[in-house]
Amino acid sequence: AQSVTQPDIHITVSEGASLELRCNYSYGATPYLFWYVQSPGQGLQLLLKYFSGDTLVQGIKGFEAEFKRSQSSFNLRKPSVHWSDAAEYFCAALSGGYQKVTFGIGTKLQVIP
Amino acid sequence: NAGVTQTPKFQVLKTGQSMTLQCAQDMNHNSMYWYRQDPGMGLRLIYYSASEGTTDKGEVPNGYNVSRLNKREFSLRLESAAPSQTSVYFCASSEGRGAGGYTFGSGTRLTVV
Numbered sequence: 031a032q033s034v035t036q037p038d039i040h041i042t043v044s045e046g047a048s049l050e051l052r053c054n055y056s057y058g059a060t061p062y063l064f065w066y067v068q069s070p071g072q073g074l075q076l077l078l079k080y081f082s083g084d085t086l087v088q089g090i091k092g093f094e095a096e097f098k099r100s101q102s103s104f105n106l107r108k109p110s111v112h113w114s115d116a117a118e119y120f121c122a123a124l125s126g127g128y129q130k131v132t133f134g135i136g137t138k139l140q141v142i143p
Numbered sequence: 144n145a146g147v148t149q150t151p152k153f154q155v156l157k158t159g160q161s162m163t164l165q166c167a168q169d170m171n172h173n174s175m176y177w178y179r180q181d182p183g184m185g186l187r188l189i190y191y192s193a194s195e196g197t198t199d200k201g202e203v204p205n206g207y208n209v210s211r212l213n214k215r216e217f218s219l220r221l222e223s224a225a226p227s228q229t230s231v232y233f234c235a236s237s238e239g240r241g242a243g244g245y246t247f248g249s250g251t252r253l254t255v256v
Binding site: 039066072073074076079129130131136 | 191243
């Protein structure tokens with residue numbers, strides 16, 4: 031079955047430290063891949079997306095993600111975290127030929143001073 | 144830029160009551176979606192509409208009905224609310240199948256007592 035796995039439910043980092051959020055997918059072929067961010071009480075906002083081409087994708091708010099086909103992974107990174115990055119982050123995938131996006135369960139990021 | 148607008152933002156229902164959640168988008172998107180978000184379960188698709196006049200079931204459609212009133216509006220109806228339907232509901236829209244990502248509304252927090 032198609033699935034998106036985010037192994038870390040909760041991550042705490044210090045402000046200014048680097049960040050990597052993990053995402054693995056299980057699909058027959060490479061799907062469209064996305065990262066979304068959800069601030070408390072808000073809807074989800076698209077950070078970045080990937081389907082083909084350069085495996086390092088730049089997004090908004092200084093985030094980037096790297097696609098690794100061999101590991102079926104699409105990890106989100108940020109070199110230096112700001113307190114305003116505290117939020118929940120969702121990895122998602124859309125398979126070719128389908129209408130429906132599958133979301134991971136999310137990773138909640140806490141940023142400490 | 145309104146994007147996707149959901150009403151109401153909060154609602155408390157008694158078991159057995161009915162209500163309709165409203166969603167409207169102003170981006171001329173063809174596709175619209177209803178998701179529910181529950182702790183530890185990520186987002187689960189209830190229903191979607193690939194175009195005006197069509198609707199299809201998602202992962203968790205039981206207990207819900209939808210109407211794609213026109214290209215802009217996609218409503219979700221609970222005919223007889225149950226405590227298991229306590230959740231946060233998100234409407235989203237996309238161009239085509241969503242390869243470019245979704246735009247989400249800010250959500251409706253529904254409590255069924």
